[in-house]
Amino acid sequence: MNPPALRSPAILVLEDGRAFRGDSYGAEGETFGEAVFSTGMTGYQETLTDPSYHRQVVVMTAPHVGNTGMNDEDPESSRIWVSGYVVRDPARIPSSWRSRRSLDDALREQGVVGISGVDTRALTRHLRERGAMRVGISTTETDPRALLDRVLASSEMAGTELSSEVSTTEAYVVPAVGDKRFTVAALDLGIKANTPRMLAERGVETHVLPATATLDDVLAVSPDGLFFSNGPGDPAATTAQVELLQGALAAGIPYFGICFGNQLFGRALGFGTYKLTYGHRGINQPVMDRTTGKVEVTAHNHGFAVDAPLDGATRTRFGEATVSHVCLNDDVVEGLELRDADGELRAFSVQYHPEAAAGPHDAAYLFDRFCDLMGGGR
Incomplete structure (x- = not known):
């Protein structure tokens, strides 16, 4: 040294x-x-x-x-x-x-x-x-x-597409730890190493795909679920991944997205996105899971957010969408859920980082929720 x-x-x-x-x-x-x-x-x-x-x-x-x-x-x-x-x-x-x-x-x-x-x-x-x-x-x-x-x-962040600059160029597989329970296709928009690691601990084999992957690439791995990762840039400047996600939702594939994956999920459902004044970054942000009433201390890194109504359900062509999580500091949308006509959960996302490296582990349950979704939906 x-x-x-x-x-x-x-x-x-x-x-x-x-x-x-x-x-x-x-x-x-x-x-x-x-x-x-x-x-x-x-x-x-x-x-x-x-x-x-x-x-x-x-x-x-x-x-x-x-x-x-x-x-x-x-x-x-x-x-x-x-x-x-x-x-x-x-x-x-x-x-x-x-x-x-x-x-x-x-x-x-x-x-x-x-x-x-x-x-x-x-x-x-x-x-x-x-x-x-x-x-x-x-x-x-x-x-x-x-x-x-x-x-x-110099260039501004608004209007800039950056996921293609940070994504893997070649697909790779992170094997499950122990017995394999599920196969997940994960779109790398800037994925952190701890995410497939946490999936692996739950018996998930993760096929990490480039940001340029198509729906055919996703279907080729016969996934039990689709995952969109965190990543940089303006979600409004991204179109191909939104179209991929809409195709996956139409095909009935269970979905889980975090951070950038939450913003793209919002756009796939028809919501807009906007740039926050100064964003949320750090490992001590309070968020309420409105589905359970519990408050979590969470890790954040985002400068954009989804513009969705905090109350009531929004009808989309894929089902009814609701805001599932909200930031207690400023009421920013921190999570979305999509349910079918029978009220069954089909897809969900959060704006923060449940893989929390570094950070608190309050939100690790979301990986279990994803496994439950894949288990119940197949």
Whole structure:
């Protein structure tokens, strides 16, 4: 493990002109993305390797980051996906028996530009009031006005399709642990490694398919159920996966979606989606499961949401759709259910992350609910 590197000056400029100065952290250079903040006190390795953060610059609200280094067991994908990283007080030397490299070294090795020594409390309050926005971080530019020009010329998240950039290019299979009970076709829109792992623990063999998969590709694995994963980008910019899902619903295949999979489920049912002002990110968001009345502490990472009526059922060509989960902070739709004319559950989704890596395990029951759906529907 390398000793702490000498840090050069760095600047961060938001698209509204607010600027922060600090020290370089990770790779030298310049990067752009959407500035968002994450409220998790732990799990930075899982956050960094979550494909849902593609093209986003993540601001950590926890003041101390990097204390446990980086290991080889906890990544949620094969690489770091964030466009940039903002921390207040980085650990000088990591301390964990599982650590294989420092966070600083990992960021540098993968070319991720970051900034440290920033007043992340002030930055978070700014984003909390003004909303997520484009941002630039540079260790090569000293003039904030010049960097602002490049920030304003960078791409926005709204209207951008990104799942094809993070998805697997080849299908692969995650076998069931123990006796196989079900076969699931999982569309990789930015899937996290813990999702097929949790399915495997329940006897599910998961066929992970590229984002470009067709309904014929799904049917070819003779699935007992269809799963859509989390992922980055604007759901309104995605059409092929919505058409695939509509075909699967028409064919009567049980469905479970999380995060991006919830947004696409909403669009498949005829609802719209919209961009949240600052989104939900972190591992401490309260959500009510309206089907049971229980409140869960949940892990979130989303900047878009489904526009569906909170009360009453909406008739669709596939059945009646209702909002099953709601965020207790702001009443954002956090889950949908689809039932047939007899009231039987056909498909469901949640906006948050029941695989929760890192995060609480309150919502792990949803994988059991999916198994119950597949068992009862076949």
